[in-house]
Amino acid sequence: MTVFFRQAKALVRLSFLELWRRNDVFGLLILALALMVPLSMATPFGATGASRYLDEVALLLLWGFSMFVSLGVGSRLFRPEFERRTIYPLLSKPISRGCLVLGKFLGAVCASWSALALFYAVFVGSVLLRGGSLSVELAQGVALHFAFVALAVSVSMLGSLAMTPSANLTVSSIALVGMFFFGRRLPEYAGTLSAPLAWLVRLVYAMGPHAEFFDMRQRLVHGWGAVEGRVLAAVLAYGIAYSAVCLMLSAAVLKRKRV
């Protein structure tokens, strides 16, 4: 167990270094500030006091950036290692392939979480500066967002074992963004289609990564209040279960891979 923790710690450290050395996060942060600062200074028709639109735009950017970071980190986990042949010295160490998958996943998740924590720190700072306050639903929203990032990394990591980084990024983005915006409407959409297509859409609805479960933006912006504890637990359980299945599939793919 101690050995696993030492190995996982090393992999987490590597992921951290890789993410923060790339400066993507700082670029995204500057982009967010460049968009939000002029927007916050706007006075539509000379009216003051409107702030919900700022929260909505800021949260949308936060979701977009976190998806960009987590998919990027996840897609760089394995394929580049194979291409650069750095996977061989890694596999020559006394570490099982399952441990390697879990360690790399933990590293990628921790690195993505650190970026998300920075984004949320800026967001919460801006809310407090505008006279807002912290709430239970904000804590719930943050918790679900962190769970979503773990799910996105696991989906992207599974893709990184089967596709090139660009193909993986495209497929994972389409799956997650598509489910994020249209996931809840798929049953109605399936009802309008002919039988084979309807079954396909229902299959996507049943098996696809339901990113929309983790989205509490409307609750936060419009003050709908906190979600019930059992609903929060159900969504977190879904995120953990989906990530676990992706991890197991990743481990199975890596074990069968001839290197």
Added chain:
Amino acid sequence: MNVAPSRAGGGSRVSLGAVSCAFACAALVAALAAAGAMLGDAMPQVSSGGDVLSVAFGDAKRAISLSMVQKADSYFHGGIDMECHEAHGHHGEDEGGEGHGGEERREVSGDARGGFRDPWRWINSRIRAPEVHRHLQGAEAIHTIPWLWASVRADPHNVDAWTTAWFLARNSVKDADLAWRIIEEGKAKNPGSLEILFYEARHVYDSGMGDAARAEGLFRHIVETALARCGGDESALSEDDAWMLKYSRSYLEDIAKKRAAK
């Protein structure tokens, strides 16, 4: 940009290519600007205004403008997208029109049995649906204004956006100065719109500005303009103009009655 011929030749080709590309882009922009100036309102699918963006992205700007109005509507209903909500058959309780105000307790869709049938729908209905249907009133309604502002920035000829912004500023936010600024700006951007003129007249008449004579002049101007537009044949008026004519006459009668009562 280096356009001087170089000894290697490759750099010169690249520079000339870049210059050609820049000229082509400039020519395209000039052609778009000229087309905008020449066509004016001759192309109804393209919003007039003359600028290059209007010509190139007319329809897109209109679509963005309409979606911003929808967003403002969603804000007014406390974050519920009413079009989507009604499309899914949740309109039974909402059919009070403008009369239904304040808050209504709403049963969240998807009961326990539904949760077993479709757990994903059960989660979605609880994460994404508010339990209370409400309308923004008072100072809270100010949150709708930025979306309507964005809407008229995208398409200044979206008269519905101007009048909705005026309505919310006057009736919900209860800020008469803000409402007046909106209607004046809308009038400047849409000088031919009878609808905006009508709302200006209503503002003058209803908002306690005590200027019935001015309001009467405006309503009379609307009636005269509408009749001039159709050449006296009221059936030839557009639906919007016909409504404005009808309501202006109604207001004129009201003013006349009040004057007679005095």
